[in-house]
Amino acid sequence: MRDEVTGLSFFDPPVAGDAAFYAAIARRHGYHRPDKAEFRIAADYIPSGARVLEVGAGIGHFVGHLRDVDYLGLEFNADAVAAAAVLNIRVIQRDVCDIMRERPESFDVTCAFQVLEHVSAPRAMIEAMIALTRPGGLIILATPNAESYVSRSRDLLNVPPHHLTWWEDRTWRWIAGTFGLVDLHLHHTPIDEMLGAWAQLVASEGIARQLGxxxxxxxxxxxLRERVDALAAPLACTLLAGLTRRTDCPAIGHTTVAVFTKPAAASNGAERANP
Incomplete structure (x- = not known):
């Protein structure tokens, strides 16, 4: 389904994966990558000495991109928390709503990378992160970009119980207006990291259409999809070999990073009527 007011696409019912599901999927090679483009984008906004809270931190790879910060990660996967401890990274097994009640407006930056699309109550998570951010602080959120090739990936990982929602740029602007956040900056990660996946998708769609x-x-x-992908693989390689100019590639890649500022004189945006 797609909400015409917010631009958010979602699955109903929102059947989320449980702890066992994510413990299993986290063992997939590359699931917790240490050098994501969204980490580099977000790090440019975070000064030395900042108090940073990351929701859904995994094993805390993001802190490796930051300089001398007071970092706390929240994560419900016990294996990830244990792995972070081995790396001497402060990640705890707590819910963001519990921390909100204990430490309101305690952080200069709250952030979440590739988390919102997994939760059944994303609005509650956003509200908690705003409440935890000091006036004048930053809220940084990153999700797969539903306006990129990702929404056509047709991958089981892009539907429940893994992804429950798909996020467009329009949705981030709605969030800023609804919660009274300011200075919204939207960044799209480059296609470079996923260029092969994009080329395969384009080639497979072309083969399918030629076959009617x-x-x-x-x-x-x-x-049938597997056979189409196999037929399209040489074509995808040819397509990649033929890319000679930056303009030959899509302008946006896998992920959107939204950076919001909580106003210094913050009103309770959650109580405002939706636009």
Whole structure:
């Protein structure tokens, strides 16, 4: 489903993965990558000495991009918390709403990377992060970009119980207005890290259309899709080899990073009527 007011796409019912699901999926190679483009983008906004809270921190890779900060990560995957402890990174197994009640307006920056799309109550998570941020502080959120090739990936990882929502730029602007946040900056990660996935998708869609059918618009991991992908693989390689100019590639990649500022004289934006 897609909400026409916010631009948010969502699945109903919002069946989220449990702790066992994420413990299993976290063992996939590359699931917790240490050098994500969104980490580098967000780090440019965070000065030395800042008090930083990361929600859904995994094993705390983001702190490696920061300089002399007071960092706390929240994570419900016990294996990730244990792995962070081995690396001497401060990650605890707590819920953001509990921390909100204990430490309101305690952080200069609250952030979450690739988390909102996994939770069944994203609004409550955003409200908690705003409440934890000091007036004048930053809220940084990153999700897959539903206006990029990602919404056509037809991958089981882009639907429940993994991804419950799809986020557009329009949704971030709605959030800023609804919660009274200011100075919104939107960044799109470059396509570079996922150029092969984009080329494969374009080639597979082309092969399917030449064969007279369309791939499922949401999720398609059928044997037919596998055969189409196999046929398209050489074409995808040819497409990549033919890219000679930056303008040949999509302008936006996998992820959008939204950076908000909580006004110094903050009003309770959560109580305002939705626009």
């Amino acid at each position: 059918f369309e791939l499922d618009p949401v999720v398609d991991e059928s044997p």
